[in-house]
Amino acid sequence: MNSQRHTKTIDEATDIELGDVDPISLKDIPLKDNTTAASTEATGSGSDAGSKEEPQLESTPPTFFQFLLLAKPELPLLLFSFALLIVADISNQLLPIIIARAYNALVDPLLDPSDRTHEINFTMMLVFILTLVGAVLGWFRLCIQGLAGERVVARLRLGMYKSVLSQDMSFYDETKSGEVVSRLGSDATLLQGSLSSGIPELLSGVVRAIICIILMFYLSAKLTGMTLGGVFVIFFLSFPLGKCLKTLSRLYQNTLGEAQTRSTEALGSPRTVQSFVAEEKELNRYAEKIGDPDKSKNWWPAASDERNTYEIGFKKVMVNSSFYTLIFGGGFFFLYLSLWYGFHLVNNGELSIGDLTAFQSYVFQVSFSVGQVAGNLARVYEGIGASGRMLYLMNREPAIPSKREDDDVPLEEPEHMDGRIEFKNVSFAYPSRPNSKVLRDFSLVIPQNTTAALVGSSGAGKSTIVSLLQRFYDATSGSITIDGHEITDLKLACLRHNIGYVEQEPQLFGFTVRENLLYGVTREVSQEELERVCRDANAHDFIDSWPEKYETFVGEKGVKVSGGQKQRLAIARALLTDCRILLLDEATSALDSESEALVQQAIDKAMQNRTVIIVAHRLSTVMQADQIVVMDDHQIEGTGTHEELIQSSKKYQDLIRRQSVMIKPITESFSKAV
Numbered sequence: 001m002n003s004q005r006h007t008k009t010i011d012e013a014t015d016i017e018l019g020d021v022d023p024i025s026l027k028d029i030p031l032k033d034n035t036t037a038a039s040t041e042a043t044g045s046g047s048d049a050g051s052k053e054e055p056q057l058e059s060t061p062p063t064f065f066q067f068l069l070l071a072k073p074e075l076p077l078l079l080f081s082f083a084l085l086i087v088a089d090i091s092n093q094l095l096p097i098i099i100a101r102a103y104n105a106l107v108d109p110l111l112d113p114s115d116r117t118h119e120i121n122f123t124m125m126l127v128f129i130l131t132l133v134g135a136v137l138g139w140f141r142l143c144i145q146g147l148a149g150e151r152v153v154a155r156l157r158l159g160m161y162k163s164v165l166s167q168d169m170s171f172y173d174e175t176k177s178g179e180v181v182s183r184l185g186s187d188a189t190l191l192q193g194s195l196s197s198g199i200p201e202l203l204s205g206v207v208r209a210i211i212c213i214i215l216m217f218y219l220s221a222k223l224t225g226m227t228l229g230g231v232f233v234i235f236f237l238s239f240p241l242g243k244c245l246k247t248l249s250r251l252y253q254n255t256l257g258e259a260q261t262r263s264t265e266a267l268g269s270p271r272t273v274q275s276f277v278a279e280e281k282e283l284n285r286y287a288e289k290i291g292d293p294d295k296s297k298n299w300w301p302a303a304s305d306e307r308n309t310y311e312i313g314f315k316k317v318m319v320n321s322s323f324y325t326l327i328f329g330g331g332f333f334f335l336y337l338s339l340w341y342g343f344h345l346v347n348n349g350e351l352s353i354g355d356l357t358a359f360q361s362y363v364f365q366v367s368f369s370v371g372q373v374a375g376n377l378a379r380v381y382e383g384i385g386a387s388g389r390m391l392y393l394m395n396r397e398p399a400i401p402s403k404r405e406d407d408d409v410p411l412e413e414p415e416h417m418d419g420r421i422e423f424k425n426v427s428f429a430y431p432s433r434p435n436s437k438v439l440r441d442f443s444l445v446i447p448q449n450t451t452a453a454l455v456g457s458s459g460a461g462k463s464t465i466v467s468l469l470q471r472f473y474d475a476t477s478g479s480i481t482i483d484g485h486e487i488t489d490l491k492l493a494c495l496r497h498n499i500g501y502v503e504q505e506p507q508l509f510g511f512t513v514r515e516n517l518l519y520g521v522t523r524e525v526s527q528e529e530l531e532r533v534c535r536d537a538n539a540h541d542f543i544d545s546w547p548e549k550y551e552t553f554v555g556e557k558g559v560k561v562s563g564g565q566k567q568r569l570a571i572a573r574a575l576l577t578d579c580r581i582l583l584l585d586e587a588t589s590a591l592d593s594e595s596e597a598l599v600q601q602a603i604d605k606a607m608q609n610r611t612v613i614i615v616a617h618r619l620s621t622v623m624q625a626d627q628i629v630v631m632d633d634h635q636i637e638g639t640g641t642h643e644e645l646i647q648s649s650k651k652y653q654d655l656i657r658r659q660s661v662m663i664k665p666i667t668e669s670f671s672k673a674v
C-alpha cells in the first residue's frame with residue numbers, strides 16, 4: 001500500500017484548496033529525497049528510528065538554469081528590467097568618454113577661450129542628461145526587480161506551505177517543525193535575495209564589464225591588453241574565496257536551522273520547560289548552535305565540538321573581508337599600474353590626456369564589476385543551496401496520495417455514509433520503524449451506530465488503529481472499509497469529513513472560541529445551532545460565563561482554557577462537522593473526576609446515532625460499549641461485552657483486577673469516613 005514518491009508540481013501537491021497559487025513547473029528538477037534515503041538505510045540495517053540520525057531536509061541543489069526556472073512566471077518583468085539595465089548601463093558608461101572631451105578641450109591649444117567654454121558647457125549638459133536618464137531607468141529597474149523577487153518568494157512560500165500541510169504523518173514524525181519554519185523564513189529570504197538582487201546585480205556586473213572593455217579597446221588597445229591581464233588575475237584569485245564563502249553560507253544556514261529547531265521546541269512548551277526549571281538547559285542547547293561570544297577569552301570564537309553560527313559567521317567574515325580586500329586592493333593596484341603605463345603613452349603622443357582619465361575610470365569600473373560578479377555569484381550559490389532545501393519540501397510526494405495512480409478513475413465521494421467499519425487482517429509497521437510490527441492481522445467489524453471500545457496494555461496499538469482509520473498512515477497489508485468502500489478508494493477529504501476525532505490532548509488554535517468551534521465546518525452554522533451543540537457537549541455554560549462569550553480568545557494552543565474545557569470544546573468541534581464516525585482517543589484520561597463526569601456526559605450524548613471507537617484506559621468509561629476489544633501484544637486477545645469478557649478474557653480480567661486494586665483503598669477509606 002505504500003506509495004512511491006515522485007516529483008510533482010506545486011498545484012498537484014494536495015487537494016486542499018489554497019486559492020490561486022500559480023503553478024511553477026519543477027518537474028525537471030531532480031531531487032534526492034534524503035528522508036527516504038534515511039528510512040531505506042534503517043530498513044537495510046534493520047535498525048530502529050531511535051538509532052538513526054535525524055534526516056536532513058535537503059535535496060540535490062538545482063542547476064543554475066533550473067534555479068532560474070523558479071522565477072519563470074516573472075520572466076516578462078525580469079526581461080524588461082534587464083533591458084532597462086542595459087540601456088542604463090550604456091548611458092552611464094558613455095559618461096567617462098564624454099567627460100574626456102571636456103578634459104581634451106581644456107588642454108587643446110587650437111581652441112579659443114569661448115569655443116572651449118562652449119565645448120565644456122555642452123559636454124557637461126550632456127553628462128547631466130545622461131546621468132538623469134541612467135538614474136530614472138535604474139530606479140525603475142530596482143523597483144521591478146524587487147517586485148519580481150517578492151512575487152517569486154511569496155509564491156514559493158505558499159507552494160512550500162501547501163505541500164507541507166498536505167504531507168502524511170510519517171513526514172511529521174521525521175521532520176522537526178522548527179526546520180520547516182526555518183525553510184519558510186530564512187531560506188526563502190536567501191532565495192529572494194538571490195533572485196531579486198543577486199542575479200540582476202551579477203548580470204549588471206557582466207554587462208557593465210563588457211561595455212567598459214569595449215570602450216577601453218576603443219580608447220587604447222595597448223593599454224587595455226595590459227590592464228585586462230590584471231583583472232583576470234584578480235578574478236581567478238577571488239574565485240576560490242567565493243566558493244569557500246558559498247560553503248560557509250550553507251553551513252551557516254543549516255546551523256541556524258538547527259538552532260531554530262531547538263528554540264521552536266522550547267518556546268512551544270514553555271510550561272514543561274519552566275516546571276522542570278530547564279530555562280538554562282534550553283538556553284545552553286540554543287547557545288550550542290548559536291555560539292556564545294562571551295565564553296571565549298579572545299575576541300575570536302573558541303574552538304568547539306559543535307558547529308555554531310558564531311564560529312561559522314566569524315570564518316565567513318574573514319573570507320568575506322579577504323575577498324573584498326582582494327577585489328578592491330587588487331583593483332587599485334592594477335589601476336595605478338595602468339595609469340603609470342598610460343602616462344607614458346600620453347607622453348609619447350599615443351593617447352590624449354582626456355582619454356587617459358576616461359580609461360582610468362573604466363579600469364575602476366571593470367574591477368568593481370568583477371568584484372560585483374564574484375560577490376553576487378556567492379549570493380546566487382547561497383540561493384541555489386536554499387532552493388534545494390525548499391524544493392525538497394515542495395516536491396515531496398505525500399505517502400498518502402490525494403489521487404489514484406491511475407488518474408482516470410476518480411476517487412469515490414459517497415454523499416452519505418452509514419458508518420459500518422470493517423478492519424480485515426490489517427497489519428502495520430510505522431514507516432520510521434519498518435521492522436517493528438505494531439498491528440498483526442487485526443480484524444474487527446463495527447456495525448453502524450454502535451460503539452467499540454479498545455482497551456489493553458500500553459503500546460498495544462490502540463491509537464494506531466484510530467490513526468489508520470483516518471489514513472494518517474496506510475496499513476502495510478489487509479483492508480479497512482467503511483460501508484464496504486476501501487478507505488484508500490475514498491477521497492481523503494470526504495473520509496476525514498465523515499470522521500470526528502477527539503484526542504487525549506486536543507489542540508485549539510489561537511483564535512476565538514467560535515472560530516475554534518467552526519474550524520472544520522464548511523457550511524453556515526447559526527448561533528442557535530452553535531449553542532445547542534455546545535450544550536450537548538457541556539460547553540455552553542462555561543463559554544457563556546466568560547465576558548466575551550463565544551468571541552473569547554483561547555490563547556496560543558488554547559492555553560487560556562482548562563483541560564476539561566478543552567475536551568468539551570473539542571467534542572463540540574467534532575460534532576459540528578456532522579461526522580458519522582466519532583473517534584475518542586483517551587478523551588477523559590487526563591481529567592479529574594469532576595471534569596471527567598462532565599466530559600463523559602458530553603461523550604454519551606455525542607455517541608448517539610454515530611459509530612464510535614473509544615480508546616480508553618479507565619474501564620469505567622467503556623463498560624457500556626456494544627463491544628470491547630482487548631488488545632495485547634499488537635493483536636486482539638478477546639472481543640465481547642463487559643460481561644462476556646469477564647468470563648472469557650484473561651487480559652481483561654487482569655485489567656479489571658489492576659484497576660480494582662488501585663481503587664479499593666480509596667473506596668475503603670471513603671466508606672470508613674462516611
Ligand SMILES: Nc1ncnc2c1ncn2[C@@H]1O[C@H](COP(=O)(O)OP(=O)(O)OP(=O)(O)O)[C@@H](O)[C@H]1O
Nearest residue numbers: 173430432433438457458459460461462463464465
Ligand atoms: N509515530 C510513530 N512512529 C513510530 N512508532 C510509533 C509511532 N506512534 C506510536 N508508535 C509505536 O507504536 C506502538 C503502538 O503505539 P500506540 O500509540 O498505538 O499504542 P497504544 O496502545 O495507544 O498505547 P497507549 O495506551 O500507551 O496510548 C508503540 O510501541 C509506539 O511506540
